[in-house]
Amino acid sequence: EPEVTQTPSHQVTQMGQEVILRCVPISNHLYFYWYRQILGQKVEFLVSFYNNEISEKSEIFDDQFSVERPDGSNFTLKIRSTKLEDSAMYFCASSEWQGDTEAFFGQGTRLTVV
Amino acid sequence: RKEVEQDPGPFNVPEGATVAFNCTYSNSASQSFFWYRQDCRKEPKLLMSVYSSGNEDGRFTAQLNRASQYISLLIRDSKLSDSATYLCVVGVRNDYKLSFGAGTTVTVRA
Numbered sequence: 001e002p003e004v005t006q007t008p009s010h011q012v013t014q015m016g017q018e019v020i021l022r023c024v025p026i027s028n029h030l031y032f033y034w035y036r037q038i039l040g041q042k043v044e045f046l047v048s049f050y051n052n053e054i055s056e057k058s059e060i061f062d063d064q065f066s067v068e069r070p071d072g073s074n075f076t077l078k079i080r081s082t083k084l085e086d087s088a089m090y091f092c093a094s095s096e097w098q099g100d101t102e103a104f105f106g107q108g109t110r111l112t113v114v
Numbered sequence: 115r116k117e118v119e120q121d122p123g124p125f126n127v128p129e130g131a132t133v134a135f136n137c138t139y140s141n142s143a144s145q146s147f148f149w150y151r152q153d154c155r156k157e158p159k160l161l162m163s164v165y166s167s168g169n170e171d172g173r174f175t176a177q178l179n180r181a182s183q184y185i186s187l188l189i190r191d192s193k194l195s196d197s198a199t200y201l202c203v204v205g206v207r208n209d210y211k212l213s214f215g216a217g218t219t220v221t222v223r224a
Contacts, residue, residue, distance in 0.1 A: 044214070
């Protein structure tokens with residue numbers, strides 16, 4: 001069964017450092033997303049990406065965040081200067097159709113900022 | 115008002131019991147509805163989509179009430195493996211995202 005894969009599974013970084021979280025979406029999917037979940041809280045939307053550009057982004061997705069699809073398979077989330085409050089589980093997801101349809105999630109990257 | 119609201123539970127039920135819970139959504143333009151399941155510190159996994167007429171998948175039954183803007187999930191003959199957090203997820207027409215509820219925790223005991 002096709003799946004979304006994410007690397008690394010866990011990343012520890014110092015405050016102020018840049019991190020790049022990587023994702024390989026399901027191959028025939030066209031829409032890609034990043035969500036995050038702070039421990040004990042709900043899953044929150046960060047950004048959606050289609051046709052090599054951002055379709056929608058949330059208030060959380062400020063100038064410190066960026067996304068990229070550097071090649072035909074990878075989809076990355078970069079946080080330029082991490083803050084303590086960026087500590088969370090980051091989930092990549094993909095869907096075959098537009099964002100209000102079912103999405104399939106990767107196993108997540110647990111980011112810990114110290 | 116939160117976009118998607120759920121009773122957090124927990125619902126503690128014995129094996130074999132039936133458990134049901136609801137979710138309400140605030141945006142009347144919502145057109146797609148899902149139940150996802152999330153195990154502790156794992157990714158959300160699609161359990162089932164929810165259709166207007168209601169639908170069933172094995173022991174799971176989902177209902178949608180557009181007039182009152184709520185959806186429900188019923189689990190029959192609960193198994194220990196049903197213990198998880200159930201996430202109510204809603205999509206709005208022409209949006210590029212899904213909105214998640216905070217989840218309802220179900221614990222099935224032997």
